[in-house]
Amino acid sequence: MNIKSQKDFFSGLMFMGVGVAFAWGASTYSVGTGARMGPGYFPLVLGVLLAILGIAITFTALVVETEDGDKIGKFAWKPLFFIIAANLVFGASIGGLPVIGLKPLGLIVGIYLLTYIASHAGEEHKFKEVAVLATILALLSYVAFIVLLKLQFPVWPAYFTA
Structure with missing residues (x-):
């Protein structure tokens, strides 16, 4: 596995981590249904969507070639x-x-x-x-x-x- 864009790869991992954390945190609340949403519905859906976005970004970072590999700079x-x-x-x-x-x-x-x-x-x-x-x-x-x-x-x- 060759990382073609470090920035995108680690951004995707961050999105996946935050998405999984939100979805996991939402699992302690009542989710309900689409018609009668509970307090855990929105954070669960948001977490899942964020994790899916992270997966897509991470996959793109492994597949799409970039000029200089989009290296990660020093920490700000x-x-x-x-x-x-x-x-x-x-x-x-x-x-x-x-x-x-x-x-x-x-x-x-x-x-x-x-x-x-x-x-x-x-x-x-x-x-x-x-x-x-x-x-x-x-x-x-x-x-x-x-x-x-x-x-x-x-x-x-x-x-x-x-």
């Missing part, structure tokens, strides 16, 4: 760190960290923090562009989650309320 630690950190900070800002006495910072502050931290994952960082993006995301998130979906979570920092 910086983007991985900043994206994970941005999501953790966002989660902590929405829910707060009562263990250390941090009250919720709210949706708006959380989105600004998320956008600013995640922007460091790229090669260039322009503060003005990040501020515009964060403002647009905060506005759209407020409209989608608070106004339209009427979700109940803090919008502004708890420090501003009584």
